[in-house]
Amino acid sequence: MRFVDEYRDADKARALAAQIAALCQPGRRYKFMEVCGGHTHTIYKHGLEDYLPETVTLVHGPGCPVCVIPMGRVDDAIAIATRPEVTMTSFGDMMRVPGSHGSFFDAKAAGADIRMVYSPLDALETARRNPDRQVVFMAIGFETTAPSTAMTLLRAEAEGIENFSVFCNHVTIIPAIKAILDSPDLRLDGFLGPGHVSTVIGCRPYRWIAAQHHKPLVVAGFEPLDILQAVYQLLAQLAEGRCEVENQYKRVVPWDGNATALKVVNQVMELRPHFEWRGLGFISHSALKLRERYASFDAEVRFPVPGVRVADPKACQCGEVLKGVLKPWECKVFGTACTPENPIGTCMVSSEGACAAYYNFGRFTRVRVREAVRA
Secondary structure: OOOOHHHOOHHHHHHHHHHHHHHOOOOOOEEEEEEEHHHHHHHHHOOHHHHOOOOEEEEEEEEOOOOOOOHHHHHHHHHHHOOOOEEEEEOHHHHHOOEOOEOHHHHHHOOOEEEEOOOHHHHHHHHHHOOOOEEEEEEEEOOOOHHHHHHHHHHHHHHOOOOEEEEEEEEOHHHHHHHHHHOOOOOOOEEEEOHHHHHHHOOHHHHHHHHHHOOOEEEOOOOHHHHHHHHHHHHHHHHHOOOOEEEOOOOOOOOOOOHHHHHHHHHHEEEOOEEEEOOOEEEEOOEEEEOHHHHHHEHHHHOOOOOOOOOOOOOOOHHHHHOOOOOHHHOOOEOOOEOOOOOOOHHHHOOOOHHHHHHHOOOOOOOOOOHHHHO
């Protein structure tokens, strides 16, 4: 398959692995963070850690949009969804995310009208077909999905659809990376930059990471060779004494981003003063809300919400996993009390969650299986 098979070529992967090993300095260990959950799944689905020297470690970042939603926001959404006049619409990943009193699935089983959709336009179509219902879209995601939410609101306004609103939980990647860099818990040598987010914001916003924190960042694609090449580029920068932002994913990511998408998001949304992230706490100016002009489409304005901060279960260590402090298998309940069928934390729920990646692809321990690479 063109543009897929050539990025999964095992011979090229072995050649890249040899080049990566040659760049590693004797006695030095390297730790790189893949910010995006999509990268995490590629790494463990294809066993990419087995292609890397023992001295190179990849850790997970806060780039899974479902994983970073705190329990309090889930409770707020369920409070709206259980109102008799409301039809809540949501992406499938959010349906099993636990709040303090259960998930969307639990609320649906108890009688709430909650429906899975594939896009905000599907939610808007639900509002068109059900003018007697208040249809709410549970908007989540980084800058990748914010433009589609913004465009849907503009369409709802243009068509005069008054029974549609959005519960906005869109977050922004740059403040999250800053919070990681400011954390004393983790020492990093560089970043694999998020591919999907960068299709919207471009590469330019990451330059401060290199300039102020002296950490190289390479925006990477999602195929195995993309990630191995990005690791090679990071090591090459370190070996040459450079610290820059590079774009490995040039076939998709423009350096300056998507101006049209950024314009429509800026038209409809603005930064919140602060927003709580699971595992990272409150981060200033790290999430989006609807501008006052579009308050009539804001579910937080239209409906009362509890707005109560809820602590994660004590057994759950999603926060440490999201910060890269722990590998999923180091969590006390990983694979035992916490599984995809019975998730305690969001990292096991989402299709982009690190714990789900480890569980689904058999990465239960630190042991690396190298026989396939050596063959």
